[in-house]
Amino acid sequence: MIRVLLADDEAMVRAGVSAILAADEGIEVVAEAGDGRAAVEQVLLTRPDVALLDIRMPRMDGLAAASEIRRVRPETAMIMLTTFGEDDYIARALGDGAGGFLLKSGDPRELLAAVRAVADGAAYLSPKVAHRVIAHMSGGQLSRQAAARTRIEGLTEREREVLALLGSGLSNAAIAGTLHVVEGTVKAYVSSILAHLGARNRVQAAILAYEAGLVNRDG
Incomplete structure (x- = not known):
């Protein structure tokens, strides 16, 4: 069972997201919070596997809450919930501990x-x-694409396959199943890829996979 904390200052949004999660028998919402400070407190109390955090919240916004959660309980994975028009917030959050980014819509x-x-x-x-x-961060999309492709040039063909699957949101176990290798081999590939790319985490690597054209952006 995946235990989830849901934090959003809009009660109707929380109700909607909670209803969606409740439809999956393998997911349980163990706590809800209406602001970032309460989210951090609930993480310490309920020890969820995943925290869903709205980016804009009172008392402490989602970015600050994510940073604090990473400090006090790094075992909790984090997903940022965002809306159109918050691209700058998303860009700031890259590399700051969140493992996922989703549009509320x-x-x-x-x-x-x-x-x-x-x-x-x-x-x-x-x-x-x-x-x-990618569009928000780019002074010119073509220049970023070229830079990303240059960064992945040193990867082996297999490492590029792993990077593409990582960018598609697959776990190490799922990548191993797709490529018919053991999970330990995938972990070694991922570590090598992150080191070669100078990426701090899988999200940064996923962005590079998109920029380099390894992942379908219209998926």
Whole structure:
């Protein structure tokens, strides 16, 4: 059972997200919070596997809450919930501990997939979010694409396959099943990829996979 904390200052949003999660028998919402400070407190009390955090909340926003949760309980994976127009917040959050980024207006199936992915140690980046972040960060999309492709040039063909699957939100176990190798081999590949790319975590690597064209942005 995947234990989830849900934090959003809008009660109706919390109710909607909670209902979606309740439809999955393998997911349980163990706590809810209406602001970032309460989210951190609930994480310490309930010790969830995953924290779903709205980016904009009173008392402490989602980014600050994510940073604090990473400090006090790094075992809890985090997913940031965002809306269109918050691209700068998403860009700031990259590399700051969150394992997933979702649009509130996105497909409910993405929410369930993201919770399962980050609980399993993978990164999950909504394709629409990835597309917007890449566009937001780029002084010119072509220049970023060229830079990303240069960064992945030193990867082996197998490492590129692993990076593409990582960018699609697959866990190490799922990648191992896809490539018909043992999970320990995938872990070694991921460590090598992160070191080669200079990426701090799987989310940064996933962004590079998108920028380099290894992942379908319209997925």
